[in-house]
Amino acid sequence: MKLLEIEDLSVSVLTEGGYVDIISGLSFSIRKGEIYGLCGESGCGKTVTALSILRLLGSNFHIKGSIFFSGANLLSIPEKEMRQIRGGEISIVFQEPMTSLNPVLKIGEQIGEMLEVQLKLKKKEVKDRVIELLKEVGFEDPERRYHQYPHQLSGGQRQRVLISMAIALNPKLIICDEPTTALDVASEWEILNLLLKLVKQRNMAMIFITHNLHIVERLCTRVGIMYLGRLIEEQKKDIFFERPLHPYSQGLLSSALIRGDELKPIKGTVPDLRNIPSGCKFHPRCDYVMDVCIKEEPKFVKTDNEGYVRCFLYGT
Ligand SMILES: Nc1ncnc2c1ncn2[C@@H]1O[C@H](COP(=O)(O)OP(=O)(O)O)[C@@H](O)[C@H]1O
Numbered sequence: 001m002k003l004l005e006i007e008d009l010s011v012s013v014l015t016e017g018g019y020v021d022i023i024s025g026l027s028f029s030i031r032k033g034e035i036y037g038l039c040g041e042s043g044c045g046k047t048v049t050a051l052s053i054l055r056l057l058g059s060n061f062h063i064k065g066s067i068f069f070s071g072a073n074l075l076s077i078p079e080k081e082m083r084q085i086r087g088g089e090i091s092i093v094f095q096e097p098m099t100s101l102n103p104v105l106k107i108g109e110q111i112g113e114m115l116e117v118q119l120k121l122k123k124k125e126v127k128d129r130v131i132e133l134l135k136e137v138g139f140e141d142p143e144r145r146y147h148q149y150p151h152q153l154s155g156g157q158r159q160r161v162l163i164s165m166a167i168a169l170n171p172k173l174i175i176c177d178e179p180t181t182a183l184d185v186a187s188e189w190e191i192l193n194l195l196l197k198l199v200k201q202r203n204m205a206m207i208f209i210t211h212n213l214h215i216v217e218r219l220c221t222r223v224g225i226m227y228l229g230r231l232i233e234e235q236k237k238d239i240f241f242e243r244p245l246h247p248y249s250q251g252l253l254s255s256a257l258i259r260g261d262e263l264k265p266i267k268g269t270v271p272d273l274r275n276i277p278s279g280c281k282f283h284p285r286c287d288y289v290m291d292v293c294i295k296e297e298p299k300f301v302k303t304d305n306e307g308y309v310r311c312f313l314y315g316t
């Protein structure tokens with residue numbers, strides 16, 4: 001059963017030079033229990049996608065399309081209902097834990113505040129729940145942590161606190177936006193293992209946003225590759241890593257994997273959004289470019305194995 005279904009999402013932002021398209025015709029869906037890796041280079045629109053789902057974009061953004069969650073279109077429900085869903089049924093963990101925490105409030109109080117407001121629990125019940133949550137995210141000394149301030153914790157520990165807040169209201173879907181990018185490698189894998197454990201135990205679905213294909217391989221069940229605000233390939237994880245179809249996916253994989261001692265980066269750079277290429281948006285960087293690729297944009301078409309690809313090498 002589909003939990004979240006994004007259909008033909010387009011997002012533009014009003015700048016001094018007029019509207020600039022950030023996301024164009026984005027469609028994908030998440031099923032219960034699934035871990036969807038949304039992957040792409042910096043600036044391709046991953047965070048804007050996450051913020052669109054939670055309706056957290058400012059008034060200078062224009063959004064079109066639909067985002068169905070448990071049957072309701074999140075883009076058209078009243079703000080009051082959206083507030084219930086945000087943090088309740090869908091929660092988000094951002095990249096930089098320090099900026100998401102209040103520096104002058106104790107950890108326990110911050111988690112508790114959320115429970116008090118949303119669940120209307122008594123003080124003692126709140127504290128018990130907070131201690132349970134701190135244990136669940138791997139703190140062996142939850143009582144001590146309860147009374148600490150954010151600056152007394154390491155980056156990895158702060159991210160654990162944010163994860164405890166994200167799971168506190170039993171969400172059905174958790175969106176993680178590069179939650180480990182600011183951490184060292186050891187803490188990174190601890191946090192990823194924790195997320196994996198929580199998703200399984202609590203039967204949540206997860207959208208994991210990252211530019212790191214190694215993480216996708218370790219964590220995800222399906223992968224969607226974004227380029228300039230579009231999905232260009234979507235596959236089950238194993239199929240993608242065995243045989244990526246899109247030339248951009250192939251490039252990303254060969255730049256992620258060091259084969260022998262040869263590292264092969266994708267040629268060129270991601271174009272500016274104010275100056276998007278004609279036709280296939282990847283054509284200036286593609287080794288297989290044909291005439292049609294410059295004139296027309298390929299559609300996102302079904303492949304064997306229930307995947308999708310946007311490239312003329314595989315049809316229209
Ligand atoms: N408030 C904004 N004003 C103008 N452009 C923006 C704004 N927010 C994001 N963008 C642009 O939208 C694009 C996608 O951004 P983002 O979703 O943050 O990328 P990613 O998360 O994949 O790195 C970027 O080119 C970024 O510069």
Ligand code: SF4
Pocket residue numbers: 246247248280281282283286287288289290293298310311312313
């Ligand atoms: S459509 Fe053409 S330019 Fe675009 S990725 Fe495919 S072959 Fe390359």
Ligand SMILES: [Mg+2]
Pocket residue numbers: 046047048177178
């Ligand atoms: Mg981002």
